[in-house]
Amino acid sequence: MSLHIPHPLSILALVASLSIGGCVSSPETREAGTYTLAGSGPVVVFQSGLGDDRQVWRDVLPALSAKYTVFAHDRPGTGAVPAKAGPRDPCTLAAEQRAALRAAGLKPPYVLVGHSLGGLYQYAYASLYPDEVAGFVLVDPTHPRNWAEIQRELPGTATLLKGIKSVAFGAAQAAEFDDQTTCLDRPEFKHPPGMPGRVLVAGRPRSADPEEYEVLHLALGREWAALAGVPRVEMVWDSSHYIQRERPERVIAAVQQLAPPQACGEACQAAPQVRLLGVEMGGHDTFDIAFGETRRARIESLIGPPRKTYRDDASPGGEVGIYHHKPAKAPVLVGMIPVLGDLVEAVETVQSLREWRELIVEYDAAGVVQRASLRRID
Template identity: 45%
Template sequence: MTWKTTIAEQRGTATTLLLAGLLLAGCASVPTTHVYRSTTGSVAYTRIGSGQPTVVLQAGLGDGKAAWAPLVSRLSPRYTVLAYDRPGYGDSADSTLPRDPCSVAVALHALLHAEGLSPPYVLVGHSLGGLYQYAYAQLYPQEVAGLVLVDATHPRHWQHMQAEVPTSAHMVEVLRATRFSAVMRREFDQQAECTDKLMAQAPLALPAKVLTRTDYDLYERGAFERMVKVDEQDWLRLTGARQVEPVAGSGHYIQRDKPEAVVAAIDALAAQAKAGR
């Protein structure tokens, strides 16, 4: 049994509050406009715009919907846009649900359908959120109009780092133990669960864009950068995308450094969806 806020009751007020919030502090936040409540907890999200297709934004490890502040106001005039806080981030209460990619995708599927957002969706995922959106596309391909990966985490990222870049892996282990929140540790520890099943399936037969950064911090250069570039090419096999698209002048947060590149990728896939291709 679930309860949900109704769009008719909140549309006008929510949209006004969101637009006002985006104009403050250099668009540093994305205010909550709705809360989805179920027997497993509550999830805060922003819904704005009314165009089609619906664009669903999924943030990375440690991030909530605020990570998408540079994009929301750019996308909302043309699309329905949803950005949300996974449980334990932002305005969403934590939960004890599994945090592997498939479980995150199933939970997002429940939210979208309970809140009346009909497919097809253009899924956009940054970092670990890209892996989560890939899982959604594999589990519910009939609902997906396109997939945009924004410097996404490869399903074997942590495994490859441990084997090929042990010094970097050790640094991450220290950060996990000392700086990660409890929910971040759960997501990090479960990031590879269920991915064998996903990777064993046929490549996605839907439009996809693989956006990657060009700028690496000094400590990331060398073996780590080489490992990441190999994994980036493997996304082509997994998604069926035609090419990796490096975004010049961007670091890991491409949506912050070069938001226009992410918007252009979304526009391209949305155009294909509207053309029925």
């Protein structure tokens, strides 16, 4: 389970699904909660979020193992590893990961990859042991002020999460939750760590999440550019919190581009960029967006103004516009479709009427489209 989630239904769903499927690849070793795939390239080290074991990386590890040595381990209290007493703060977890790497005979420098609270742990490792780190990829990482800001901005959500923690968290998860920011102000911490890094921030909210949390999440996400010392955060607008599951290719590409393995060849090349997007949103005629050509005025003449806008950190003076289509109630005629026509077509019609879609458009300072994508809100 990841600390990122504020909504009660999301929290309960994750609490109920901590056991996930295994990862199949070869050659490998799995001992004492570790998963090592020995390749010929740099050592890539994975840390999972709160309550997640190493299997959360199952769509990423095999793809990287051909060109890298990949190492993922379960922290005490996750997977089959028993919990342990004592502090569970980021500095302690970083030291434990360091010991696990040495026990596995894996020498630095490392490329660190961490998701959610695991991203904060990898940030701590890079800050405490910078000479051992070649670079890092933080995947929707937990901001050091995340819990403090939730308590300040969303007191109802904070109260609910405290209650769920008391009845649903295991001892290890509760300890990690309570200690999540302890030790981050140590004088030996180097802010920012001072090595190359990538920060991926999820941009797709779930329909169950309060809008106030979406705003808070994006605001804190952008602060990671200064914290990590990277030029900008990279928004993954078509993924929610688990980017490594929903868009594993983004995580794989970030690792490959940060630390290209020898003879990487075509595997490290970015996918060809889409230059034309066909847009279908309920209540509007289908239209095309040509990247580098279509202007904001054209889009808004067809579908109206954006529901919200954000500053585009990748393009000084640019903006990201989010154009919203929330499903309306289905007309009475829909109830007659099974009688009038094919049932499959009827199901597709009902689904299209109920679908909640958003168009994400990234503009440059002149209002010209640079990138765009459609996302469905679950």
